[in-house]
Amino acid sequence: MGFKDKIRKCRDAVKGMSPAKKRFLILISVFVALDIAIASLLLSVRHRSVLNLEFYGTSEVSRLYALDSHAKKGVVKSGETAGFKFSPEQKSLFSKIYADFDTAALTVRLSFEKSDYSAQSDDEPGRFRFGFLTAQDFNAKGALDTSFFYDSRRILVQGKSPAEGRPHQIDVSFALQKNDEIDKTAPDGFFVSSDGARIRILAVCVTPAVMGFDFSGEVPFFGFACNGGIVPADSKSFDFSGGSMIFPVTNSTKNTMPEFVVKLSPEPSLKASKERSVRTEINLGGEKFFVSNVAAASEVRIPGGAVKAPFSRMDFVENSECVTGVLLRSTYLAAPQVLFPIKTDPGLIIRYKSAAWRTLDYEIFEWDRFDKIIFFDTRNYDVQNRFFRRLAYFVEKQGYKGRLLTNAELEGKHGYNAHDYSADSMADFFNKAADENFPLNYEEELLKLILLNNGLLAPDGAHVRSLGGGVVSISQESSEALRTTLLAHEGWHTIFFRDEEFRNFVSAVYYTMDPDSRQFLIDYFKSQPTLGYDVNDEYLMHNEFMAYVMQQRLSWVGGYFAQLAERASVMRATPRLAAYVRETRGRGFEDAAIALNDFVYDKYGIISGNIALVTR
Numbered sequence: 011m012g013f014k015d016k017i018r019k020c021r022d023a024v025k026g027m028s029p030a031k032k033r034f035l036i037l038i039s040v041f042v043a044l045d046i047a048i049a050s051l052l053l054s055v056r057h058r059s060v061l062n063l064e065f066y067g068t069s070e071v072s073r074l075y076a077l078d079s080h081a082k083k084g085v086v087k088s089g090e091t092a093g094f095k096f097s098p099e100q101k102s103l104f105s106k107i108y109a110d111f112d113t114a115a116l117t118v119r120l121s122f123e124k125s126d127y128s129a130q131s132d133d134e135p136g137r138f139r140f141g142f143l144t145a146q147d148f149n150a151k152g153a154l155d156t157s158f159f160y161d162s163r164r165i166l167v168q169g170k171s172p173a174e175g176r177p178h179q180i181d182v183s184f185a186l187q188k189n190d191e192i193d194k195t196a197p198d199g200f201f202v203s204s205d206g207a208r209i210r211i212l213a214v215c216v217t218p219a220v221m222g223f224d225f226s227g228e229v230p231f232f233g234f235a236c237n238g239g240i241v242p243a244d245s246k247s248f249d250f251s252g253g254s255m256i257f258p259v260t261n262s263t264k265n266t267m268p269e270f271v272v273k274l275s276p277e278p279s280l281k282a283s284k285e286r287s288v289r290t291e292i293n294l295g296g297e298k299f300f301v302s303n304v305a306a307a308s309e310v311r312i313p314g315g316a317v318k319a320p321f322s323r324m325d326f327v328e329n330s331e332c333v334t335g336v337l338l339r340s341t342y343l344a345a346p347q348v349l350f351p352i353k354t355d356p357g358l359i360i361r362y363k364s365a366a367w368r369t370l371d372y373e374i375f376e377w378d379r380f381d382k383i384i385f386f387d388t389r390n391y392d393v394q395n396r397f398f399r400r401l402a403y404f405v406e407k408q409g410y411k412g413r414l415l416t417n418a419e420l421e422g423k424h425g426y427n428a429h430d431y432s433a434d435s436m437a438d439f440f441n442k443a444a445d446e447n448f449p450l451n452y453e454e455e456l457l458k459l460i461l462l463n464n465g466l467l468a469p470d471g472a473h474v475r476s477l478g479g480g481v482v483s484i485s486q487e488s489s490e491a492l493r494t495t496l497l498a499h500e501g502w503h504t505i506f507f508r509d510e511e512f513r514n515f516v517s518a519v520y521y522t523m524d525p526d527s528r529q530f531l532i533d534y535f536k537s538q539p540t541l542g543y544d545v546n547d548e549y550l551m552h553n554e555f556m557a558y559v560m561q562q563r564l565s566w567v568g569g570y571f572a573q574l575a576e577r578a579s580v581m582r583a584t585p586r587l588a589a590y591v592r593e594t595r596g597r598g599f600e601d602a603a604i605a606l607n608d609f610v611y612d613k614y615g616i617i618s619g620n621i622a623l624v625t626r
Contacts, residue, residue, distance in 0.1 A: 059094060060084045065103050066217040067110070072100055074214065077154045077199070084211045091203035092211065093143065093154050096196075104186065104196040104216055112265075112340050113219035113256055114192065116142070116200055117183040119212040119229065122171045137206045140167045140182055141238075143199035167234050169241030171207040179212070182241065183233040185219035185256045219256050222248055224335030226273045233337065247325045250294075250338050254321040257314070257340060261368045266343040267314030269353065270324075273335035274303045274310070280332050281305045284611060291328035295319025302623045303332040304615025310623050311378040313341075315366035316358040347456070349463045351376035351384055356501055357622025359385055360493050364486055372397075374460065379614075379623075382433070382466050382479025383504045385497075390487040391427070396453040398483055399425035404442070405435045406550060407542040414439075414448045424540055428496035429483040430503035433466040433476040441473045457481075480507040499561035501621040505614070506553050512609070516556045519605050527571075527598025530587040531555060534574055537583035559603045560610075563619035567603040568596035 059076035061084045076082035077093035086092045108114040118140060141164060149155045167184050189195045202211055220233040223242055232241045235252025242248060258265035272292070275281075282288040282304050292299040297318050301310055314320040326333055343350045351374040354362075359375055364387075367373040371393045377383040388394040402425040403410040415423075440458050443450055450458075458474070461467040466481070467474040482500040484493050506513055520528065535543045535554070544550060562570055574580060575591040591598075607618040615623065 058082070061094075061211060061214055063096070063100055064213065064215040066107060066215060070103060072097070075199075081201075085208070086202055086204045086211075087208050088204050088206050091156065091201055093156075093199060093201040094214075095143065095154075095199035101196045101198070102193065105193040107216050107218065108186070108192045111218035111342060112258075112344070113185060113188065114196075115183045115185040115217050115219040115233070116197070117181055117215050117217045117233075118200075118202065119179060119181050119214075120202070121210040121212050122178045122180075123208045123210055137170045137204065138168065138209055139201075139203045139205075140184060141165065141201055142184065142197035143201060144197060148198070165236070165238040167232075167238050167241070169232070170243070179229045180241070181229055181231045183217060183220055183231070184238070185221070185233070185235050187236040187255050188257070218340060220337050220339045221250055221253055221256075222270075222335065222337040224273060224337055226334040231335075231337075244330075245326065245333055245335070246330045247323065248336060249323045251321050251323065253338050257321075257338070259321070261315050261366050263346060263348060263368055264344055266341045266352065266368065267320065267366075268338050268340050269314060270312040270317075270320070271335075271337045271339065272301055272310050272312065272333060273337075274301070274308055275332050275334050276308065278305070280329075282615070284608075288329060288332060290326060290330065290332045293325045293327050295322030297626065298327075299624055299626045301332075302615065303329070304623065306613060306615035307379060307623055309378075310355045311353050312358060312624065313352045313354050313362075314338075315352065316354065316362045347459070348372070348374060349460050350374075351464065353378045355379075355622055355624040356385065356497060357620075357624040357626075359387060359484075360490060360497060361626070362387070364389065376464070377501075377504070380504070380508065382464065382477070383501075383508070384460070384464060384466070384479070384481045385501075386429075386481065386483035388483060388485045391485050393453070394429070394483055394485045395425055396451050397457055398429040398431070399423070400451075400454065401431055401436065401439055402426055402429060404439050405431055406544060406547075408544045409542075411544055411547075412442075414442055414446060417451075427485065427488055427492070428500050429481070430500040430507075431481050432507040433461070433479045433481075436461060436481065437467055437474050437476040440467070444472050478508060480504040495561050498619055498621050499557045502557045502560050503553055505610070505621075506556060512613070513552070515609050516552050516606065519602050520552050520555050523602045524598030526587055526590050527594075527596070527602075528555075530571075530575070530584060530591050531558070531599075533584035533587060534580055537579050555602075556606060559599055560606055560618045564600075564603055564607055564617070566619070568600040571596035571599045 057076050059074040059081050061074045062071045063074050064071050075095045075097060077095055080086045080090050080092035081094050084092070104114050120138065147155055167182055169182070186192065186196065202209065221235055222233055223245060224231040225245055235256050237252040237255060239249065253268065257268040259267065261267050280288060280303055282302055288303045289300045290303060292301060294317055299312065324336060341352065343352065348368045353376045355378055362373070370389065372386055372388045375385040377385070386397065388397065399420055400415055403415050404413060405411065458467070462469065462474070465477055466479040468477050480503065482504055484496050484500065488496060506516065532545050532551070535541055535545055543554060559567060572592050572595050575588040581588045603618055611617055
């Protein structure tokens with residue numbers, strides 16, 4: 011008899027029943043349904059943990075499934091293990107986090123409520139263990155099989171209970187290996203076990219992956235790659251070699267390497283001063299970096315592309331106490347075009363290898379301490395000209411300001427070896443082009459797109475409006491020594507753009523400095539045809555005066571201007587003042603530099619000739 015025939019026979023049997031029998035059958039069916047529903051409810055409640063699973067950046071919250079009584083309560087004592095299983099819906103959200111952030115990890119907050127400190131020794135691998143559960147951890151009936159928990163092949167995050175006097179809560183993050191089919195490789199659950207401490211699990215969250223440590227907050231953080239690791243007891247080193255298994259290892263338009271965020275101690279006694287330099291020496295894969303710990307900075311960023319071997323062990327060789335954390339994290343900069351900058355300290359731009367660029371012609375960076383300050387580095391002067399030469403004539407060149415020169419008119423004309431422009435002047439440039447229906451180059455249209463995407467400009471009908479900030483450009487065609495000077499020169503301009511207090515101070519120094527030295531500088535600007543500055547533009551004169559004074563070390567300022575005064579073209583243009591500057595060895599400029607240097611160090615922690623906090 012077929013299935014349909016059986017259904018028909020049952021229906022016919024029901025039709026043949028008396029009304030009383032039908033009522034009885036319905037009653038029995040209701041009782042059976044209720045019994046099943048109650049049993050299911052009791053089963054779900056029985057296995058429901060007190061803990062929720064949260065998802066980073068969303069309001070998604072769902073109750074965790076407890077595999078044992080310890081997981082149900084969220085507490086494990088010495089010798090116990092709490093196991094949790096993810097529902098299919100919870101596993102799918104790992105994929106969502108991964109799709110949004112290119113990485114995924116499980117982060118737990120643990121509270122050590124009672125520890126047997128006397129039982130700990132340096133030889134013990136850890137007082138707690140945190141790991142993922144996979145299909146092999148469950149038997150054929152779906153029950154947890156603990157036989158594999160202590161297998162030496164198991165990949166774990168391990169750590170000791172915090173020492174007495176340290177915070178007794180920690181956040182521990184365990185990353186998933188990068189995989190295009192993360193939905194198939196997401197863990198089935200996780201466990202926390204203890205050996206020597208009573209641990210309460212306070213929170214569980216699916217997050218983007220972050221490697222490293224951070225002691226700067228109330229709750230210390232420790233993040234590990236998919237190969238696990240041991241929670242460090244101090245801030246003197248961390249092994250980032252597992253980073254290659256969770257982050258991109260090259261830069262392209264599709265992938266951007268992760269960044270290191272080095273957090274600096276706020277303790278005043280550890281900060282540098284005018285009289286005392288405080289630098290932390292970092293050794294990363296055999297490469298040395300030096301980070302200045304100044305009062306004006308709380309952290310610095312080191313892009314993975316700026317490092318020869320980013321996925322290596324990092325050791326803090328000198329002044330390790332100045333570092334409260336170092337985190338390796340994704341930058342999320344993937345786009346069809348390179349529109350979003352890599353955040354970094356300017357000191358790492360000069361020797362950032364073009365082989366690590368995301369395009370052949372240019373790379374863009376953003377000053378890690380100041381938003382909306384964009385640095386361009388271009389393959390050569392020709393590429394730089396296509397981006398900025400028309401802007402140079404429109405914004406600064408005497409006799410051309412406010413005009414949009416055609417490509418034919420620009421042919422053979424020199425822009426600059428380096429450039430800087432405020433968001434205000436670039437908005438004027440693009441609005442003029444819109445009003446005149448002027449055809450811009452591909453690179454100029456790309457520049458506009460970059461400015462819009464990074465908040466320097468905003469759409470305003472057919473026009474754009476300035477939101478502040480500025481752009482700097484240097485070229486690989488310049489020598490490293492010249493690039494260093496030019497980056498400092500142009501970098502000071504951007505601070506001038508964004509800081510009204512600094513502009514006012516520069517203006518005061520300009521008008522109170524030695525008048526003969528000031529007039530010499532104006533005559534110098536007039537005498538050099540490659541510069542072409544509009545000397546009647548007061549804003550421009552203040553800005554250029556400041557940058558020329560501050561582009562080199564304080565001890566070099568007087569000599570630099572004395573050398574300018576020895577140029578034949580300058581001596582012809584202003585013979586008396588050139589002789590005066592030579593005789594005084596540029597003392598007027600040195601005095602101005604000292605005043606400006608004191609201001610920027612007090613406010614920003616940087617000095618004349620060096621806008622960087624990171625060197626190598």
